[in-house]
Structure formats: C-alpha cells, structure tokens
Amino acid sequence: MRFRTLAASTAAAALAITLTSGPALAHPGHHGHGHGHSSPPTSRVVDVADGLISPLKVAFGLRHSYLVAESMAGMLTRIDANGHRRTxxxxxxxxxxxxxxxxxxxxxxxxxxxxxxxxxxxTLLPAKVKTLDSRGHMRTLTDLSTFEERRNPDGRTVYGVRKISKSCLAQAPFLQSRGEVYSHPYSTAPTRHGVYVGDAGANDIVYVSHRGHVQLVRTIPAEPIKIDDSVVAAAADMKMTIPECAKGLTYWMQAVPTDIEVRGNWLYYSVLPGAPGEELGHGKVYRTHLHSGRTQLLASGLQAPTGVAVDERGTVYVSELFGNRISRLGQHRTTTVSTPTMPADIEVSDHRLIAVTEALMPTGKLVKMRVW
Structure with missing residues (x-):
C-alpha cells in the first residue's frame, strides 16, 4: 500500500469526514536522533487565507505572492499578500x-x-509534471507513468516481511509484496535546467529536463520496523489481521517521498513510511549529495513529515502533518517553531516561513511568520 492511503484520507477529509489518527499521536516523535526540543524566536503566526480545500503544497510566487495546491479540488491558486486569490x-x-x-x-x-x-x-493512470509560464501558457514536461511502466525502479524490492514461513504468510498474504507499477508525483524542486520530482507512488526521486527527459536520481530504500502491538493495532484499524506467527518479525515499509528540496549540491527529502506506519511516528528526513550519492539521516521519529524546507544558510525545517508541529532541525538540537493543526507543507526564504495548515479539514489555511 502506498501514498494513496494518505490521499484517500485527504479526500475523505475534504468531505468533512473525521480522520482517524490512532493512539500513536499521543506520543511525541523524537527528532534529530533524540535531542531535546526548545522554541526559537519567531513572530506571531499571521493568517493569509483560510477556507482552502485540501491545501497540501505551497510555494513562494512572484512579487510577494504565494502558490497553493488545493489538491483534491484540482486547483492551483495564487494568493497575494492581502489574501486575494486567483485560480x-x-x-x-x-x-x-x-x-x-x-x-x-x-x-x-x-x-x-x-x-x-x-x-x-x-490501470496505470496519467501522472504529469507540468509548467505554467508568466503568460499563462501551460506545458506538460512529462507523464511519469510512462517512465514507471518502462522502468519500475523498485519492482524487485520486497516490501513487508522478507523472512517468514510459508504457513504464516498463507494466513496473511498482504504481508509481502513487490514494488508495483504506480506513479504519483507529489513534490518538485526546480533547478536551472530542469526539475527534481519526488514520486510518492514509485518511491523514487527523478530529474526531468526542460525537454522532458527523465533520469532516475534515487530509489528510496524500504524502512524496517518490528511488528509489535502498535503495528498490529494499526493494521487492525485498516481491517487487516496480522497473525501471531508474524509478531516480532521485521516489516519493510514502503518509504514514500513526500517533499523534496535542493540546496547547493544536496537533495533533501522527507519520508513517510507506507502502511502500516503513516501515524506511528516512523517518518524521517534525509539528505543525499547529488554527486557522491552519500546520504545522511537528519531526523527520525516524525509523525507524517510531509513538508521540508531549507533556507539560504542551510537550516532545515520540517512539518509533521499528524504531529501538529513545524520544527527546525539542528546538529545537536531540534527546536519547535510552531504548533499548528495538520501542517501539510512549508517553505522558507529570507527569514519568512509560510505553511499550509488544517490541511485535512474544511478550514484549510495559508499562514506566515518570521523566523530567526
């Protein structure tokens, strides 16, 4: 099961259906490998716009404007500094x-x-990466479903329990699968000659040139967890019964890239492990060097990290959709910037941080604040 679990939850929330978050939300994740939390200097949070429909992604636009993807409404909205909107x-x-x-x-x-x-x-559905220029001309750079159908980079990856007896697996066949042919591009990070794209269906990050050529950058490795009581309970909430013989085994979750950023030679990305796990606090933030491929873990224990941002100094921020928190990651300490409800995405520039919050509620908001 992949990112469609979160997408389905979003669709339900857009219809004002209560999102079942589970008991794990009562336990704070631990960031930065266990370092403590404190609050950095920030200005008060200012509402720029509200009543947005499933605002899952946000970006700074032209002339102090903001760009918001009202995802399940199928809209891309520009909002000016005064809150005026244009579709x-x-x-x-x-x-x-x-x-x-x-x-x-x-x-x-x-x-x-x-x-x-x-x-x-x-069937494999169209999954397009598109551009819109200043004159309003729209262009499709590529349809990543074509690349996924041809390559399926994680097709040989075994997800679920890799070491399990045949008799135990027969009781719960869903406990093991291979990477399916499925594309769901969900985040972008443009550069001079093209754009990096995080594919939340294919579990990879690709680079798309302005001519539409697609190159695989990184397949996101599966994330291991131990099947304990919390995993059994999460599966039960999804109407799946994990047998006793599977308890204690290692389950390799699909690692879904939810957001990406490029700063210098580094590619930053947040990972939300697939079911079971969206709400169990197994989310992480990594960065990979674009030339050497060296990868570093920056934070773990996150509850659905769906937004990552990096400022001009290389400071990393992360938003946790189910953790109700925006944090700044440091080498030795993680600091809480703000505690909004369901922050889906963030961006930061020149000490200005913007976020889309209450993203799975009918009251979706765009907010801003200053950070130091």
Whole structure:
C-alpha cells in the first residue's frame, strides 16, 4: 500500500469526514536522533487565507505572492499578500500537488484519480509534471507513468516481511509484496535546467529536463520496523489481521517521498513510511549529495513529515502533518517553531516561513511568520 492511503484520507477529509489518527499521536516523535526540543524566536503566526480545500503544497510566487495546491479540488491558486486569490489552474477530478516556482515558471504535478481513491487503480493512470509560464501558457514536461511502466525502479524490492514461513504468510498474504507499477508525483524542486520530482507512488526521486527527459536520481530504500502491538493495532484499524506467527518479525515499509528540496549540491527529502506506519511516528528526513550519492539521516521519529524546507544558510525545517508541529532541525538540537493543526507543507526564504495548515479539514489555511 502506498501514498494513496494518505490521499484517500485527504479526500475523505475534504468531505468533512473525521480522520482517524490512532493512539500513536499521543506520543511525541523524537527528532534529530533524540535531542531535546526548545522554541526559537519567531513572530506571531499571521493568517493569509483560510477556507482552502485540501491545501497540501505551497510555494513562494512572484512579487510577494504565494502558490497553493488545493489538491483534491484540482486547483492551483495564487494568493497575494492581502489574501486575494486567483485560480491559475482548474482541473476538476484531478489531483494538483507538487507546486514550486523558479524564474517566472511555476511547476506542479497533476495526477489522474481512480474512481475509488481507497482502492488501487485498475490501470496505470496519467501522472504529469507540468509548467505554467508568466503568460499563462501551460506545458506538460512529462507523464511519469510512462517512465514507471518502462522502468519500475523498485519492482524487485520486497516490501513487508522478507523472512517468514510459508504457513504464516498463507494466513496473511498482504504481508509481502513487490514494488508495483504506480506513479504519483507529489513534490518538485526546480533547478536551472530542469526539475527534481519526488514520486510518492514509485518511491523514487527523478530529474526531468526542460525537454522532458527523465533520469532516475534515487530509489528510496524500504524502512524496517518490528511488528509489535502498535503495528498490529494499526493494521487492525485498516481491517487487516496480522497473525501471531508474524509478531516480532521485521516489516519493510514502503518509504514514500513526500517533499523534496535542493540546496547547493544536496537533495533533501522527507519520508513517510507506507502502511502500516503513516501515524506511528516512523517518518524521517534525509539528505543525499547529488554527486557522491552519500546520504545522511537528519531526523527520525516524525509523525507524517510531509513538508521540508531549507533556507539560504542551510537550516532545515520540517512539518509533521499528524504531529501538529513545524520544527527546525539542528546538529545537536531540534527546536519547535510552531504548533499548528495538520501542517501539510512549508517553505522558507529570507527569514519568512509560510505553511499550509488544517490541511485535512474544511478550514484549510495559508499562514506566515518570521523566523530567526
């Protein structure tokens, strides 16, 4: 099961259905390998706009404006400093996400949706990376479903329990699978000659040139957890029964990239492990050197990290959708910047931090604050 679990929850929330968060939310995750929390100097949080529909992604736009992907409404909205809105893209029935901006060009992703978002699509659906220039001309850079169908980079990866007896697996076949052919681009990070894209369905990060050529950057490795009582309970909430013979075994979760940022030679990305695990506090933030491939773990124990941002000094911020927290990651200490409800995404520039909050509620907001 992949990112569609979160997408399905979003669709339900857009209809004002209560999101079941589970008991794990009562336990704070631990960031930065266990270092403590404190609060940094910040200005008060200012509401820029409210009443947004599933605002899952945000970016700084032109002339102090903001770009918000109202994902399940199929809209890309520009909001000026006074809160006035203009719809840039309207694609009813599609999911708009992955919004970013560079040099007069807006980048975003547009995913076709299955008839039933809670079920796997019966066919491979279009998963497009698109651009919108300053004159309003829209262009499709690529349809990543084509790349996924041809390459399926995680196709040989065994997810679930890798070492299990045949008799135990027969009791719960869902405990083991291989990477399916599925594409769901969800985040973008533009550069001079193209754009990095985090594919939350394919579990990878690719680079798309301005000519539409797609190159694999990194397949996100599966994340291991031990099947304990919390995992059994999470599976039960999803109507899946884990047999006693599987308790204590290692389960390799699908590691879903939820957001990406590029700063210098480093690619930063947040990971939300797939079911079971979205709400169990197994989220992480990594960075990978684009030339050497060296990867570093920056934070762990996060509750659905769906937004990561890096400022001009290299300071990393992360938003936890189910942890109700925006944090600044330090080498020795993690500091809490703000504690909004359901912050889905963040961006930071020149000590200005923006966030989309209450993202899975009918009262979705765009907020801003200053950080030092």
């Amino acid at each position: 840039l893209v309207s694609a009813p029935g599609k999911e708009i996400a992955g919004v970013s901006y560079r040099g007069g060009t807006t980048y975003f992703t547009q995913n076709d949706q299955p008839a039933n978002p809670e079920e796997p699509p019966s």
